[in-house]
Amino acid sequence: MQSGAEAIARDTPSNVMDTLDRLQHSLQHAWDHVKHGKADKDTAITVAGSVAVLAGAYYLLKPKKYRKRPGASELTGGSISRDHVQKEFDDYSKAYGENPGEGITERSKTTELVNVFYDLVTDLYEWGWGQSFHFSPRLPGKDWASSEAAHESRLAALLRLGPGKKCLDVGCGVGGPMRTIASTSGAEVTGITINDYQVSRAKHHNEKMGVADLCKPVQGNFLKMPFQKETFDGAYAIEATCHANKLEEVYGEVFRVLKPGSYFCSYEWVATKEFDPNDEDHVRIIDEINFGNGLPEMRTYKEAEQAGKHVGFELVNSVDIAVASPVAGPWYGRLKWLRDSGLIGVNRTLVNIMSFLHLAPTGMHDVHEMLVKVSLSLVQGGESGVFSPMHLLMFRKPE
Numbered sequence: 001m002q003s004g005a006e007a008i009a010r011d012t013p014s015n016v017m018d019t020l021d022r023l024q025h026s027l028q029h030a031w032d033h034v035k036h037g038k039a040d041k042d043t044a045i046t047v048a049g050s051v052a053v054l055a056g057a058y059y060l061l062k063p064k065k066y067r068k069r070p071g072a073s074e075l076t077g078g079s080i081s082r083d084h085v086q087k088e089f090d091d092y093s094k095a096y097g098e099n100p101g102e103g104i105t106e107r108s109k110t111t112e113l114v115n116v117f118y119d120l121v122t123d124l125y126e127w128g129w130g131q132s133f134h135f136s137p138r139l140p141g142k143d144w145a146s147s148e149a150a151h152e153s154r155l156a157a158l159l160r161l162g163p164g165k166k167c168l169d170v171g172c173g174v175g176g177p178m179r180t181i182a183s184t185s186g187a188e189v190t191g192i193t194i195n196d197y198q199v200s201r202a203k204h205h206n207e208k209m210g211v212a213d214l215c216k217p218v219q220g221n222f223l224k225m226p227f228q229k230e231t232f233d234g235a236y237a238i239e240a241t242c243h244a245n246k247l248e249e250v251y252g253e254v255f256r257v258l259k260p261g262s263y264f265c266s267y268e269w270v271a272t273k274e275f276d277p278n279d280e281d282h283v284r285i286i287d288e289i290n291f292g293n294g295l296p297e298m299r300t301y302k303e304a305e306q307a308g309k310h311v312g313f314e315l316v317n318s319v320d321i322a323v324a325s326p327v328a329g330p331w332y333g334r335l336k337w338l339r340d341s342g343l344i345g346v347n348r349t350l351v352n353i354m355s356f357l358h359l360a361p362t363g364m365h366d367v368h369e370m371l372v373k374v375s376l377s378l379v380q381g382g383e384s385g386v387f388s389p390m391h392l393l394m395f396r397k398p399e
């Protein structure tokens, strides 16, 4: 069997391997000094520096098959060719109006802009967050990964999924939730996303994790789904329907493809009852959240409830998971931690280095800056309580 080091040696350019070799030798030399009690300040600096460079090189150059996430040196603009990333980002930015609360000005372009948005951010999300593009409350004694899985599998339980059932994931991203839900319930999950780059990423992960038989990502518009009526035994949407101009349009399509008597659960992005449209700060926070996340506008949770009822659903439950548990940590804690620990700063430096070396497409810097900014707005939205990304709505299609 091939070792990790051999694989790195095979997949890495020889000049880089020479440099790594030299570093390894000076590290060995310095370590011998330390062992024999001859360590001085220079030796300590050599050891610390070499460890940092080796760790950095390993992080950046580790061959793909040993990684769960893309490396900083592999950031792309999804399906957008590298010379068009800057222009697409500039056009995306111009699509947002100047007036408070305006969101996307030409609503006929929303779906196209959302697709561009995900071409621009998908690699950055996978790199800096993981395969599930959503938030979760932090459960006591659990790490973020388990808290995320619990947030996802709650939906499998609510939808009463099990082996032989067919479920729809409305806006599936690169399939993190789909894999959790299919593997906890045994149900077959079909995911739909507007973005074809995400479909290729989702297929790649499904194959790698051995769940491709149960998880089927397809490219398509959730406002006009390529499925027959009454196909699915259940459906869920995780932080995805917020991209639709009108919630009725996407909810109506979900209603059509569900079998009578089955359930639809959605974690909705909403302005909470704390939101005051006359408070300039609240409006600014929501505006910034819309821009940095590809949203046409923000809905209130009441409007979301109404939208479901308008298309024929019965409302079974409506609860803001962000405030439901008195013991869970806040959903924005992970973003806050990334910022406070300095990791967002490290990422910014890496993106800048990759852009300077032309390893990342021109424009990636601006996309990353948009995310840095929106991470602050999201934390402010959470701390002030005016915004929730997880208002759970559970609907039932009548028999």
Ligand SMILES: C=C(CC[C@@H](C)[C@H]1CC[C@H]2C3=CC[C@H]4[C@H](C)[C@@H](O)CC[C@]4(C)[C@H]3CC[C@]12C)C(C)C
Pocket: 124, 125, 127, 128, 129, 132, 133, 134, 135, 239, 240, 242, 292, 293, 294, 335, 338, 343, 344, 347, 348, 368, 371, 372, 374, 375, 378
């Ligand atoms: C549901 C949606 C996306 C929710 C989250 C998955 C993303 C929202 C903001 C994103 C991020 C912000 C800061 C980035 C950081 C600057 C970068 O270095 C690494 C990636 C981030 C942490 C990134 C990760 C994903 C988010 C948390 C929306 C789109 C409807």
Ligand SMILES: C[S@@+](CC[C@H](N)C(=O)[O-])C[C@H]1O[C@@H](n2cnc3c(N)ncnc32)[C@H](O)[C@@H]1O
Pocket: 111, 114, 118, 131, 132, 133, 134, 170, 171, 172, 173, 174, 175, 176, 177, 192, 193, 194, 195, 198, 220, 221, 222, 223, 237, 238, 239, 240, 241, 243, 244
């Ligand atoms: C924030 S991501 C969430 C992804 C996934 N639910 C998760 O939690 O990992 C939103 C998803 O909605 C999808 N989406 C947005 N608008 C869409 C549309 N009109 N049709 C299909 N998918 C859409 C995006 O492509 C993306 O996959």
